Amino acid sequence: MAITLSKIEQYLGELDFNFQSKDETTLLTGAKDENGQVMIVIRLMEDGEFLQIRTVQHLDDLVKDSTDEHRAALLNWMLYKNYQTKLGAWEYDPSDYDHHISIGFPIEDGDVTLKQFTRMLQTIASSCELIPEMKETLGVEVETDPKELKRQELLAQLAALDGNTGI
Structure with missing residues (x-):
């Protein structure tokens, strides 16, 4: 039994995900949080008997513009994430520096339930949370949260006051 694109659209609607149809087998959506967006x-393949959900380059051209040493560090990071993960695999194409997380799900004798689809989509969407860690691995300066900057500033002021008390 296969799954249809209309069933996937129904699931996305139930999950309140905005999406657009690219063609008769592909939908595009996205995920965003305070760390970034993907x-x-x-995509449905094999006449709806294989479902693939994947991201498109998490870090745009940062990987391409990075040094070989930093790209190697990112590959090690991706391999370790694959080792730690039950669902989803990090993939990398050195020919064009494409890197993404992907889930392939064969649908042979059944259907994909909303719960299964939600788990897959959540796994992919939560990869936004890893963007700062990936940037750090690439040696890219990560923006610090304004609240954290203020906290550090106040701690520095407190330390300066403590040092100037003369007691």
Whole structure:
């Protein structure tokens, strides 16, 4: 039994995800949080008997513009994430520096339930949370949260006051 694109659209509607149809087998959506955003591609293959959900380059051209040493560090990071993860695999194409997380799900004798689809989509969408860690691995300066900057500033002022008390 296969799944249809209309079923996937129904699931996305129930999950309140905005999406757009790219063609008769592909939907585009995205995920965003305070750490960044990623585009998500949902594709039916093999006449609906294989579902693929993947992101498109998490870090745009940062990997391409990085040094070989930093790219190697990112590959090690991705391999370790694969080791730690039950669902989803980090993939990398050295020919064009494409890097993404992907889930492939064969649908042979059944259907994909909303719960299964939600788990897959959440795994892919939560990869936004890893963007700062990926940037740090690439040696890219990560923006610090304004609240954290203020906290550090206040601690520095407190330390300066403590040092100037003369007691």
